[in-house]
Amino acid sequence: MLDAPPRVPLTWAALCLLGFAALAWAVTGDRSPLDQVDQWGRTGEDWADDFGPFVQVLRVVELGFNTIGMTVLTTVAAAWLFLRGQRRAALFAVVVMLVTALATTGLKLVLARDRPEWQDTLGLLETHSFPSGHASSAAAFAGILITLSTLFVRKANLRRAAVAVALAWWLLVCADRVFLGRHYPTDVAAGTLLGAAVVLLTIAVINPRPRSTAAKADPLPEVYASQRRLAVILNPIKVEDVGQFRSLVATMAEESGWSEPAWQYTTVEDPGRGMAEQAAVSGADLVMVCGGDGTVREVCAELAGTGIPVGIIPAGTGNLLARNLGIPLYLRSAVDVALNGQDRAIDLVKVGGDAINDTHFMVMAGMGFDAAIMEGVNEDIKKRIGWVAYVISGMRSLMFPAVKVEIQIDDQEPTVHRARTVVVGNVGFLQAGMPLLPDATIDDGILDVVIIHPRQFLSWITVALRVLRKSPVVDETLDRRTGTRVRIKASSDTPRQLDGDSIGEGRELWMECVHGRLLVRVPR
Template sequence: MTPASRNRSLGSAALAALLFGILAILVTRDRAPLDRFDVEGRRLEDWADDSSFVVDVLRIIEVAFGTVGMAILTALLVLALVVRRQRWAAVLAAVVMLATSLATTGIKRWLGRDRPDWQDTLGLHENFSFPSGHASSTGAFAAILVMLLVLFVRRTSLRRLGIGLTVGWWLLVCLDRLLLGRHFPTDVIAGSLMGVGIFFLALAFIDPRPRSIAARAEPLPEVYASQRRLAVILNPIKVEDVGQFRAIVGAMAEESGWSEPTWQYTTIEDPGRGMAERAAVSGADLVMVCGGDGTVREVCAELAGTGIPVGIIPAGTGNLLARNLDVPLYLRSAIDVALNGQDRAIDLVKVGGDGIEDTHFMVMAGMGFDAAIMEGVNEQIKKRIGWVAYVVSGLRSLMFPAMKVEIQIDDDEPTVHRARTVVVGNVGFLQAGMPLLPDATIDDGVLDVVILHPKQFLSWIPLAVRVLRKSAVVDELIDRRTGARVRIKASVDTPRQLDGDSIGLGRELWAECIHGRLLVRVPR
């Protein structure tokens, strides 16, 4: 954290503490200026009393976000952050919530302000009133959630939606305290100030962002002397602020000992291959590519076999290759991995079929239901709600008609199957983290094939259960094959896709695994 950021956090914490202190003095000594304001809480409680339904809802909110409920929410949040390897964010969340709880309890006992005499009689609170524990805990928790949304959610629309829902939830809990008459309005305001103030104080000393690999690991030994020339290929529509992105990459590259990066932007006419070729010819020691799966595929296909490592900055909706390589989706962490990670040789898959030029894919190819999902995604909806657009398309395509397919693995005799979809995978996890090919690895030199044939609508339920359990059972519902070469022939024109991008209708698709063809940067 920079000194300027720390000073801003300390300044915000000091302002919250000052306002809290003023309220504390006014409510425990001569609080005549605030009497009229606090008494307004009686009117709110009287209004809520007129509706038994409203009171029932308020009591549910009271219990759900009380001490026990907030402790459970905090534990779940900390656990989720640890699982996602955001350890410092987890530490910050735990420290803020624990400190808020202790400070609220201590100040309540110290100041000893009585509860309003008009509070709801059911579940009467007899402990002290100032500040509100519900308001302080939800205020602190809301501040943590807003911070996480700002740090880790790239899509502006989703980030704004998340922040709006978070603030709305906090206000609802605060209003609940007034409508039930549990607190004076100044109790709720003070509690919120305390929670937010403690958050900013902790933020000044605990940086929630992931630590740089360069800062905590020994440099990797170099096989040959490198001038550390960096080339960056960017799909400009995938980042909100190109100038800011360039500044971040430039600063982190300089910090890690790389040269000033050269920049190239993809276009509709050239989604990445031409830029990758120019980067290779110019002698780049590392090519960083920022974009969706399509951009990453084009750049990787061009750099395969050159020995130039590719650093992936995932900025799309699926980010399938990045997810399967454990490349973090957080922008700065991904850049850090690209600059300071280690190289891994992975397989590339050559693919072709009727009506398409021979090309390559990194993650998967498919015919049938999965391709119909990609084909049915509305791009405008996808820009607004991200991966949820695939769910919407998937629900519409669930009863994609079964087809007759002939599948040949390596030099074996072809076999005939009935299927709704056939997927050829180079990795184990596909969209939404679905472990459709649990035994697949990206550097084993073979392809994994799964043939899905749910005969009825309800058959999707046992299919999903078996996939999520990574069941090894093979039958007509789920059939699996492996081989270095795969050829699929359908009886009718069928939708096809590569790495989540629709490539149109056709009756044939073939794939060949090229072992260890590409170097990519992965976490150490």
């Protein structure tokens, strides 16, 4: 619906309004062809009266989702969207709810249908009945939630769950109106049709998708003549519909003045390096990579030092590099940034150790608890529920045993610590914006190190609070270091990870920051 031309939502809106008009004609005046249907409301109210606790729940629903409750919900949703940079989506939500409220109030006054005579006596309502305001606002808000889920929830299972919750909530509110006797069933049906019609009409007028950079900004000046050749490296298991994604990229590339994309797919044997090398040799002016942090790491490591900018399309679970660079997680917006954003020179980190080949990472490396989390993630659960799989694994790994580690920063004397985890970061923020390394910057040429050693299970709460507060205090529980070169030696084999990918157990990692080595596309 969101990608369809305006005539499609307008057509569906017209059908909803026709249904509303038919109901309005049938239940007003002296006409009564639907009296038998409305009598079901009396039956429902009589049945509910026999269950006192159920009626109490219904009254809570009535109060929670009245005009005040829906105004609070709308305000919170719109504010959250606005602060997340989704201003058109915020405007969409406000307009839908405001128009629905005004239309419902006006139609109640015009049609002037009385309330059912059997409504619950507690909190008796004497205002007009048709259409139901609760039903229209619930349908409108459910439509907003479904629209936003379609836009911003990437995993199909989570998207279906969000839609199911929205529909279940709407049904609960509608049932509440009938079982309390506040409305006839036809009032509720009419309110639902009205709310749905407003959502569809608003989609046709205010598309909630983020506006393209190409549509609102002048092209960036080019420092050399470019044929604007575009190469796309895609991890095909990270997008639901490869054909649809290819069509989206091709259309947006053409609109932004880029050539027809040259496509390459990663494989288990080659997660991106070979494809990146081929793109560089073929003379690509921009390489777009779509995948998780692992795929992004492989492509970026190969293109480092070539001067070819990388456009990152985050399609994984963590997407930590994209989050720290401010690249939107909504695929269409990320493609827009890749095609029309500005180039930023960022650091990458050389890394090596026992039993691994020398490579690079972009985000962070770790030994201990954090790597045990990555190692313990169930891939099937991760596919179904995304980042929640990391929470489950983390709860199981909280008391990962402390190990003795020797840490050397640059040419300083090594220091010995007891630690449950040691993290070396090129960026500062983890999932949900947790500032594990609050002073880390991806283009400062410096690595940030955090050494964490909570002695007891409850000590993790103290650690979490200090991290969230960005506390500058350092001690044996949470210590911080910085430098351009870092070497970690553990006294026993310990899990290790690079950018969220487990690389197996070992006793050593060494890292060196390479300043400004890679060009990436970021928002203007």
